[in-house]
Amino acid sequence: MTPDLLLPFAGTAPDFATPPLWCGRGSTVIGRTTLGAEAWLGDEAVIRGDGHDVIAGDRLWLGARATLHIAQDMYPCILGDRVTVGRDACVHACTVGDDCVIEDDVVVLDGTVIEDGVLVEAGSTVFPRSVLPAGFVCAGSPAVPVRRLAPSELAARASRLREAASPPPPPGDARDDPASVFVARTARLRGAVRLEAGASVFFGCDLAAGAGPIAVGANANVQDNCALHAAGAGLEIARDTTLGHNVRTADGRIGPRSLVGIGSRLAPGTVVEEDVLVAAGTVTQPGQRLETGWLWGGRPARALARLDEGKREMMRRIVQQYAGYGRAYRKAQDSLAKARPGS
Incomplete structure (x- = not known):
């Protein structure tokens, strides 16, 4: 196989x-x-x-x-x-x-x-x-x-x-996104999902807009195997923001220029303000607000330290790096589709 x-x-x-x-x-x-x-x-x-x-x-x-x-x-x-x-x-x-x-x-x-x-x-x-x-x-x-x-x-x-290997989930909806957007062929986008210019959704992600919409802002990146499930008020991910691998989140808002670390779990109603770094493995409480300019971490999340310029530069660098990944992988996927018989 x-x-x-x-x-x-x-x-x-x-x-x-x-x-x-x-x-x-x-x-x-x-x-x-x-x-x-x-x-x-x-x-x-x-x-x-x-x-x-x-x-x-x-x-x-x-x-x-x-x-x-x-x-x-x-x-x-x-x-x-x-x-x-x-x-x-x-x-x-x-x-x-x-x-x-x-x-x-x-x-x-x-x-x-x-x-x-x-x-x-x-x-x-x-x-x-x-x-x-x-x-x-x-x-x-x-x-x-x-x-x-x-x-x-x-x-x-x-x-x-x-x-305990799980059965395959149902297939996602077909989509027609802007030319600058990257959506991995193995990602699933269902319901009212909006992707702005330069946004990228990577391999294995599951974006399910049930009762509420999901909006992914310009140049935001949703990394491999994230699960975004909006069931009520909806989920907004603002521009220039990163969701690391295997993040789970529900209804809420993640502000611009923020980074949610690998494996974090954001409970329904979580609000991550702008310019926030959420450490890997963090778990928030329902309705929790993560204030701007801080590194947050822990279970439940708490403010750990003020962001310095080094961390802000790291966050900017990841956004730029994943924008490059998105362009490269969109090109590779397009080439693969053209190479298939009958495509």
Whole structure:
């Protein structure tokens, strides 16, 4: 089998030791990616080797809406043999050893080393440059060792995740967006979703405008496997704003020039004011307001520090970088469609 979307990046195409055992609906593999034998990719799973390498050993199992990604020109994403990654988890720019289990909704951040035979429990956030030692169960935010693994526990947890693979969701609506907009072919946009010039919606995203609309502002980027579900008043994402990988949010507003970090969960009614940085793995309370000019983090979210110019520059750089990704991937998708027989 092959992934639903297989794209080169900067002239480099993914390489597979053997064809994957399974590639779910909307699965995406890109660029400098090398996978070992017998990989299993769930629905909307995304592997992005753009700007550095993604290397995984034999028998990788990647759950539905899980993301593997790199830090451009800084950190690769390297996984050993027999690694299991749960649903809606994001493993970002780090190193994972053999026989590890990363459960559902986990976020692993840049520069981390997870040694062999580690279990990271569901919902944990592994802070940047952490080291999780071999043979331990790790949990929390930040994730830390909490106890030694019991015999056979790791295999049992891996089996549980694999058996719980979710069925494919219904297909999304067809759309006719402006020429400057990028919508990944494996993203699903349903209902009243409006994308302004330069906006980008990446691989595996699910934007569902139910009772209320979703508006994505100019040059805003919604990164891989985000889930945006508006069920009431609607959701507005203002211009020049970033939603990192695997963010979940509902009705509310995210102001201009803000960044919502990887794996964050914004409860219904959350208002993120302009010029706000939300740390990875943050969880807000319903109706919470995140005031302008601050770094927010924690569960529940709280103001941690005033933003300095260094963080603001980082936020601007990500917007520019993802605008470039959007242009490149739109061109690649268009070329792929033209190359298909009958297209």
